[in-house]
Amino acid sequence: MTRVIPRQWVNIQTGELTMEALRYLDDLENSRNADSPGINTVLAGVNRTEAKTDGIIAGTVVLATITTADAGNIPTALTAFGATSGATSGLSISPTAATEFITGPGSVATNSVTAAATFGTGPYTYAWTYVEGDTFTVSAPAAATTHFSTLLGDGDQKYATYRVTATDSLAATRTADVPVTAVSTSFL
Numbered sequence: 001m002t003r004v005i006p007r008q009w010v011n012i013q014t015g016e017l018t019m020e021a022l023r024y025l026d027d028l029e030n031s032r033n034a035d036s037p038g039i040n041t042v043l044a045g046v047n048r049t050e051a052k053t054d055g056i057i058a059g060t061v062v063l064a065t066i067t068t069a070d071a072g073n074i075p076t077a078l079t080a081f082g083a084t085s086g087a088t089s090g091l092s093i094s095p096t097a098a099t100e101f102i103t104g105p106g107s108v109a110t111n112s113v114t115a116a117a118t119f120g121t122g123p124y125t126y127a128w129t130y131v132e133g134d135t136f137t138v139s140a141p142a143a144a145t146t147h148f149s150t151l152l153g154d155g156d157q158k159y160a161t162y163r164v165t166a167t168d169s170l171a172a173t174r175t176a177d178v179p180v181t182a183v184s185t186s187f188l
Contacts, residue, residue, distance in 0.1 A: 090119025091166050091174035098148050098162075099181040105156070108182045109139070109149040115176065116144065120168030127167075133160030136180055152184035 009018050098110035117124040128141045136148035136158070150158055160180045167173045 089174070090117060091164070091176050092116050092118070093164065093176050093178055097179045097181065101183045101185065102152065103185050105152055105154045105184055107149065108152055108184070110136075110147050110180060110182060112145050112147045113178055114145040115164045115166055117166040117168065117174060119166075119174055120172040121170050123169055125167045127165045129163050129165070131161040131163050131177060133180075134158035136160055136162070136182070138162065148180045148182075150182050152182055154184060155186040156182075156184045158182045 009020055010016070011018065092115070094114050094116065095111065096113075098113045100108045100110040102108050115126055117126075124144075126142060126144045128138045128146055134150070136150045138146055138148060140146040148160075148162065152158065158181070161177050162180055163175055163177050165173055165175045
């Protein structure tokens with residue numbers, strides 16, 4: 001039997017397994033019985049609670065430190081595949097919100113927001129989509145940098161949430177939500 005480790009369980013940049021992957025391997029060990037041989041994973045020298053100071057991401061373990069007692073039940077290769085969705089690690093937004101305030105009615109365009117991906121393998125593609133709230137026009141729905149525009153009446157307020165999805169060259173994804181606000185203050 002070949003077991004596959006999903007891509008989100010391996011840090012692409014360092015090749016380390018995450019705590020989620022280690023828990024999966026521990027669960028396999030703990031569920032081992034006469035009907036299910038499991039893989040009897042032994043995690044050598046891993047302290048799962050202390051923050052690491054050696055430059056390795058806390059909560060991960062280098063693949064080389066994993067040993068197994070039942071080598072016959074281990075596949076010859078672990079294959080990482082599949083996209084991660086909903087995870088924000090590796091995707092930052094600057095600034096963190098798109099806003100604009102105007103006096104009186106009119107067309108309004110928010111400040112630009114930029115998504116910057118640092119996960120996986122570049123190049124990256126970006127897609128901005130509506131999540132909830134009022135509808136805005138997205139100026140560049142397939143670019144890393146965009147802004148939002150709408151028409152406001154005197155005293156109107158519009159709020160929405162838009163999501164940016166960054167996809168790397170291996171189809172791994174990260175998402176982040178951006179609040180969008182446009183407000184018109186009344187003429188006095």
